[in-house]
Amino acid sequence: MPQTASIAHSKPAERRNVSSWLERQARFVFIAPALIALLLLVIFPIAYTIWMSLHNWQLSSVAQPRFIGLDNFWKLLTNDSRFLGATGRTLLFTLMATSVQLVLGVAMALLFNRQFLGRGFWRALAILPMVTTPVAIALIFVMMMHPTLGVLNYLLQVVGLPPSLWIYSERTVMLTLVMVDTWQWTPLIMLIVLAGLASMPDEPFEAARIDGASRVQVFFYITLPLLRPSIVVAALFRIIDAIKTFDIIFVMTSGGPGYASETINLYLFNTAFSYFDMGYASAIVVIFFTMIMVLAVLTIRVRRVEWQ
Amino acid sequence: MAVTTTYRSRTIKTKRLLSAAGIYALVLLAMTPTLFIFFWMVSLSLKVQVENTAYPPVFIPSQPTLNNYRLLGNQFVEYVFNSVIIATGATVLGMVLGAPASFGMVRWRYQRLALVVLVARIIPAISFLVPWFILFRRMGLLDTYTALILSHLVVGLPIIIWMLLAFFEDVPMELQDAALIDGCSIYGVFWRVALPLTRPGLAATAILSFIFSWNNFLFSVILAGRTTRPLPVAVFSLLTYEEINWGPLAGAAFLITLPVLIITLFMQRHIVTGLSFGAVKG
Numbered sequence: 001m002p003q004t005a006s007i008a009h010s011k012p013a014e015r016r017n018v019s020s021w022l023e024r025q026a027r028f029v030f031i032a033p034a035l036i037a038l039l040l041l042v043i044f045p046i047a048y049t050i051w052m053s054l055h056n057w058q059l060s061s062v063a064q065p066r067f068i069g070l071d072n073f074w075k076l077l078t079n080d081s082r083f084l085g086a087t088g089r090t091l092l093f094t095l096m097a098t099s100v101q102l103v104l105g106v107a108m109a110l111l112f113n114r115q116f117l118g119r120g121f122w123r124a125l126a127i128l129p130m131v132t133t134p135v136a137i138a139l140i141f142v143m144m145m146h147p148t149l150g151v152l153n154y155l156l157q158v159v160g161l162p163p164s165l166w167i168y169s170e171r172t173v174m175l176t177l178v179m180v181d182t183w184q185w186t187p188l189i190m191l192i193v194l195a196g197l198a199s200m201p202d203e204p205f206e207a208a209r210i211d212g213a214s215r216v217q218v219f220f221y222i223t224l225p226l227l228r229p230s231i232v233v234a235a236l237f238r239i240i241d242a243i244k245t246f247d248i249i250f251v252m253t254s255g256g257p258g259y260a261s262e263t264i265n266l267y268l269f270n271t272a273f274s275y276f277d278m279g280y281a282s283a284i285v286v287i288f289f290t291m292i293m294v295l296a297v298l299t300i301r302v303r304r305v306e307w308q
Numbered sequence: 309m310a311v312t313t314t315y316r317s318r319t320i321k322t323k324r325l326l327s328a329a330g331i332y333a334l335v336l337l338a339m340t341p342t343l344f345i346f347f348w349m350v351s352l353s354l355k356v357q358v359e360n361t362a363y364p365p366v367f368i369p370s371q372p373t374l375n376n377y378r379l380l381g382n383q384f385v386e387y388v389f390n391s392v393i394i395a396t397g398a399t400v401l402g403m404v405l406g407a408p409a410s411f412g413m414v415r416w417r418y419q420r421l422a423l424v425v426l427v428a429r430i431i432p433a434i435s436f437l438v439p440w441f442i443l444f445r446r447m448g449l450l451d452t453y454t455a456l457i458l459s460h461l462v463v464g465l466p467i468i469i470w471m472l473l474a475f476f477e478d479v480p481m482e483l484q485d486a487a488l489i490d491g492c493s494i495y496g497v498f499w500r501v502a503l504p505l506t507r508p509g510l511a512a513t514a515i516l517s518f519i520f521s522w523n524n525f526l527f528s529v530i531l532a533g534r535t536t537r538p539l540p541v542a543v544f545s546l547l548t549y550e551e552i553n554w555g556p557l558a559g560a561a562f563l564i565t566l567p568v569l570i571i572t573l574f575m576q577r578h579i580v581t582g583l584s585f586g587a588v589k590g
Contacts, residue, residue, distance in 0.1 A: 022495075027416045030409060030415075031408070031409045031418070033408070037405050037461070038465060041436070041458065045440060107338075108338055112335075116332060117328075122335055123576065124576040127572065128342060133540055133564045133568065134525065135544050135564070136560075137561075142547065143554050144345075191580055243432075244434070246433075265434055272437070282438055285438060292432055293427075296430040300427075
């Protein structure tokens with residue numbers, strides 16, 4: 001390696017007791033294995049998917065993949081009402097889930113930011129939904145939502161509300177899924193906002209107190225503006241995850257009744273693993289992926305601003 | 309901190325008590341949905357079939373039984389075993405690859421690489437699944453632990469690297485440099501200084517990676533088969549075939565959840581960092 005020799009010559013004093021090649025290349029030795037693993041597991045699939053998306057490839061038939069250019073994309077974007085519906089539902093689900101969770105999450109953070117007995121214990125309980133196996137949660141909710149024997153309808157009846165069909169009706173299924181997602185992910189918003197609250201300066205609050213500001217004023221004119229960065233980050237992270245929601249929808253409804261809860265993720269899954277139409281599924285992946293990368297770039301922008 | 313203002317103002321004792329009671333009431337209200345779901349899970353799993361399908365529903369089992377768990381059968385042990393192997397494999401591999409990488413990124417300030425890791429976490433998992441499925445099928449790796457461990461690694465590795473960044477950042481540079489001057493190689497610094505100092509962080513990271521793998525459904529439902537089926541997929545298939553047989557189903561759901569719940573309750577402080585992955589720094 002002539003290159004290493006030149007480095008050694010140009011910086012002879014930097015590392016006196018370094019003798020081996022291994023030591024000079026340490027930064028690569030440390031980082032390369034993980035990076036190579038990530039590249040193989042992430043970049044290769046992406047490249048392969050792009051290639052597949054340009055082909056007609058039915059895994060169920062013996063025919064070889066046939067190059068068809070952008071036909072898959074053309075069909076997806078202009079002539080596939082099922083995809084259009086799925087996209088709409090994905091956006092609707094993401095928007096509803098994120099906004100409800102933001103409001104509840106900020107409220108919970110404000111509550112848990114107060115001092116009370118056993119706060120640590122309660123906070124540990126509060127984050128349990130996030131770590132619980134989604135399949136298990138989904139199953140319990142399915143059992144609770146049984147139209148005639150379910151406990152949820154019983155509870156509605158107790159408080160004097162009419163029973164709901166939950167996941168069994170086209171009209172309520174999306175709202176119900178939003179509810180389950182909210183049950184599981186509101187704590188995440190709470191955690192992020194709590195971290196924001198913990199790092200807040202004292203001075204503005206002191207000043208407001210001296211000036212005689214009311215609690216409501218303090219909240220809207222000081223707390224909320226200071227929390228803005230945390231809330232933006234929380235919203236972005238939640239949006240990126242909500243858009244990918246799969247487990248609970250797959251287990252609870254598999255996209256039904258009809259296509260009433262079929263999001264892009266579900267449609268993609270069905271195209272690939274029920275119809276084995278790999279070319280078309282790959283085209284959906286590419287579009288879905290692009291959507292999320294736009295969000296990712298946005299997130300990184302926000303993060304970078306926060307880092308500086 | 310904002311709230312201390314309420315406490316600083318000298319109020320009468322009763323008023324303070326009342327507000328404490330108010331806060332407690334709000335906390336209980338906020339926690340009711342969470343607690344009720346877990347309560348119901350346990351309740352369903354301990355009730356006999358007649359009580360599970362009774363209406364109005366029976367809340368406290370009148371004759372609690374473990375029979376539902378017994379009904380899950382010996383096969384369930386096999387699924388637990390599969391889950392443990394896959395989650396352990398993915399976690400060990402992830403830690404071996406991720407810890408040095410994370411240390412390197414902190415040591416040599418590769419902020420951009422850290423962002424690449426963040427992007428790897430953001431990409432929807434399902435976009436890997438189609439190419440992997442085809443590849444693993446061609447290589448005859450469907451329904452093997454290898455395929456499952458590798459796929460779970462993709463979820464775990466970015467989280468491991470990202471979480472450890474925060475912990476390695478807390479290892480004082482002076483300490484590392486002192487070790488270097490004393491004749492330690494950079495590998496020695498990593499092994500004898502950085503790793504011992506971040507032991508709690510390493511434990512929390514490994515645990516979280518284990519939990520993510522344990523909970524994973526999407527990859528397993530496609531890549532696992534009869535011999536490697538992990539818990540979430542196994543439990544899901546229970547729903548498909550025995551739809552109204554709620555006792556065993558709830559029992560299975562509770563058994564998957566239990567280890568995760570216990571770990572989280574005991575390690576919540578460490579786990580919080582990883583859960584708010586990338587959103588809260590350190």
